[in-house]
Amino acid sequence: MSAADPSLLASAPGPQIRAVRDEFHGDLLEVSMGPHHPSTHGVFRMMATLDGETVVKLKPVFGYLHRNHEKIGENTTYLGSMPYTDRLDYFCAMTNNWAYALAVERLAGQAVPERAEYLRVILAELTRLLNHTCLAGFLLQDCGASGTPLMYAFREREKILDLFESLSGSRMMCNYQRFGGCRVDPPPGWLEAAGRLVGGYGGFLDEYEALLTGNEILMARTQGIGRLAAPLAISAGVTGPMLRASGVDYDLRKVDGYGFYPRFAFRVPLGAHGDTYDRYMIRMLEMRESIRILEPALRDLPAGPIIDPKARLRGFRAKPGEAYGRIEGPKGEIGFYLISTGGPNPYRYRVRPPSFVNLTILEDLCLGHSIADAVVILGSIDIVLGEVDR
Amino acid sequence: MIGTGLLKGLAVTARNFLGSFHDPRRFVTTQYPEERTVLPEAYRNFPFLVSESADDPMGTLRCVACQICEKECPPQCILIEKSADKKPDANGKMQIYPAVFAIDTSVCMSCQICVEVCPFDAIKMDQVFELATTNRFGGLLLDREALAKPDSYFHRIHPTEAAEVEARLAAGRKAAQDKARAAAAPKAAPAASAPSVQPPAAPVAEAPPPPGTAA
């Protein structure tokens, strides 16, 4: 067989394919599902080596969206870095903001009033709802359901984005948390609108599950695919719903008890098999638990200041020291590590991105499966390239 | 039994199909540009400079070129050059004004930090988003003339915020006038007893206090 002309392939759009002759195993095909691809959730490249249809080696290549976020953080004030954190995991701006604000508040010993803590919980759970809904849509899109579950997911996400827009001024790049609280009070009618949304969300989830969960084709495509064993998950540092789908009971909302989460009664669902279907179902169940947090939180939101009156906006300086602030984001543990030497900018600014860490075991999950399954497994890890590459 | 999941799914899509003809919750497209979504008051796009009056936008800019927004802007998209001379502001005090105030909207990330840190309520967030231009070399670089909009416009697009700013500015002006009157009163008393008549001191307006962290 003749190797394909590389110059022709280099200019062609779509996957780049090279045949690699290996005298012991016959011909292995190296397929590069390149950065431009409808199914890779952003500019992400998978170099898969296939034996027939089966994946024998898979190398993820990323960095196409690297934007020097951490270096910019060293050259920007603490306040100025807040809008950049919106753009890390651009689906979940509110939780990124909270994690960063938490790290800075720990660094500076800044207190937060009750109303702000409740609002932070409400916004984080709304973000969890929209993230998990979109993940279900994207996973089904990867499985080939021509857009219908995705459109339903986006229809509900639009309602949550409308809430964010009327609160913070922007749908996705919210820039809402500040050190010591939140930026602005919810406008009149916002709480009622949020209450109506949360009240109707259970019905939407029921309809969505009727469309998907018992679907035999979905089960055939996702059950038994991409099994992640608990010991491997723990040693690889996987966090979030992916870890809980493998049966490990580790939810930072319970473990750290940050914010006012200990005041809310919610359960943590755990999977038994750790396959793609479990990762999908755990997220559906987590959405129902989020509704159980949101309803009392919206009802019991206390009155009071939205930000600590002693908090400084400009000229914020922290005493020399270091702090690590982490929260249970929708994708996993998102953490910010800051070292301060007393100046207006941090000395070191480091992001612990959950998608990046979860992505490192992609090869282990895909080995032995076909290339069609690799796309579905990637979809179930739930990555956002803004966070993976920063 | 195999197939029931598929049939339930078909029922859901059928319900959505039939619902899209009569239920607005199942037909969520806004047919732009014939229909427009109503933007919430808090919506922000790019900043604009507030002028007190629409008749003389350049002359009545609230901005005093303190350059705080230029320093605090995270992507550094604001360029300010101070003027050489001074002009009286709304309270009559002589202030410098920005000779050049340019925002590169292709860099601006609409984060609103410039609005939060401005001590003079001189820069606020606009809501216009239909800014496409065919001039790639300057079409998105907005200068002072393009950025200046009157206070009445600010009241129209952000009524609640504008009312609160108005109240704060009025309170600041009133506090300044009270202080000036109190300062003038003891001076006037010894002046009345002095042989020569001295004109009363001009009222001194102070800058309004910096806005609180809650906008």
Next chain:
Amino acid sequence: MRPATTYDPLLERAPVVLRDWLTGGLPGPARWLADSLITIAALLAVFGLLFAFLTLAERKILGRIQNRPGPNRTGWGGLLQPFADGIKMLTKEDIVPRAADPVLHFLAPVALIAFSILTFAVIPYGRDLVPVELDSSLLYFFAAGAATELAVFMAGWSSHNKFALLAAMRALAQLISYELPLLLSVVPVVLATGTLSATGVVAAQAGWKWDCLPRWVVFTPWGAAGFVIFMISALAESNRSPFDLPEAESELVAGHLTEYSGFKYALFFMAEYFGMCALSGMAVTLFLGGWRAPLPALEFIPSYAWFALKLLALLLGFIWIRATLPRLRIDQLTRLAWKFLLPLALVNLGTAAFWSLSAAWAGPFQLVRWAAALGLVVGPFLLLSRGLASGLAPRTYRYA
């Protein structure tokens, strides 16, 4: 076409009358030629327009299912969209790889379309509206349909691209796997009606039981099962979701259509829609009583209108399924054909034989006949589905 018969009412005979008026003055052989050409032109026009508006209907129905309008800017509410797409396809550059076999590369889409159109010749569209009357028209139909698979392989082979060839072989495997259940679901109909001719099958479905239930094949246990098997196989034969992996392959590895662009690409998709229409037309003929009206009171509606209504209903079903279901993987697809549909179709043949032999059973034994037939249909279905779905089930989860 057969000579016009003396049948009333006028509406039924309208197409035939029109054709006779156009060619009435011509002598014998010329008249035959003119008749054929008019028929061909009519078929191409009707099915060409049906294809065009079917693509639009698909996009609009998919849109409505997804809570959005679908294309509505081109022309009045989007009606000119198919023509805009056609112009776009026609004006794209036609790229032929240098190493490709030019004759085969050109011939593949042409052959595909030709064989797809050939299958339209034997479907009875109305009471006297069958283009070619053959004694074994079902054999001809499925032979022409199977010939389209050759064109798929031609496309992959002629591209001189190893990966297109592999993908073409995979597509071919899918098509061949589903030919068997397709044909086996038709054999019981032939057995029951005793004829291989499509018009004969429609003739055998005449009349009404108790004056309200039509004697269509689908209203018997084996007929309903056969109809379902036929429709699933038709979905796979025309590469429609959930069996559209050959088309989606271009997302993962190069598909068999990688080296085609412009109008040739459009021809492949036209052939897919034509295949869909032809198979649906045959399903209507074999199982749904062809052009027959469902109730005696509704016979005033012309026969071709009934055929069109039934055909459109089946096509809408295709679109509905595409909007709802995700895609099957290739090995799951072939396992479905060989381990589920094929045994079911074979058992269905036995059920149909039993049904025919027990047709003369006296009164109360009819209930036994129905119960036995239903059991023969449902039992194997449950048994085989358990094997197919082994290990797959909704799960319950524990909480920490």
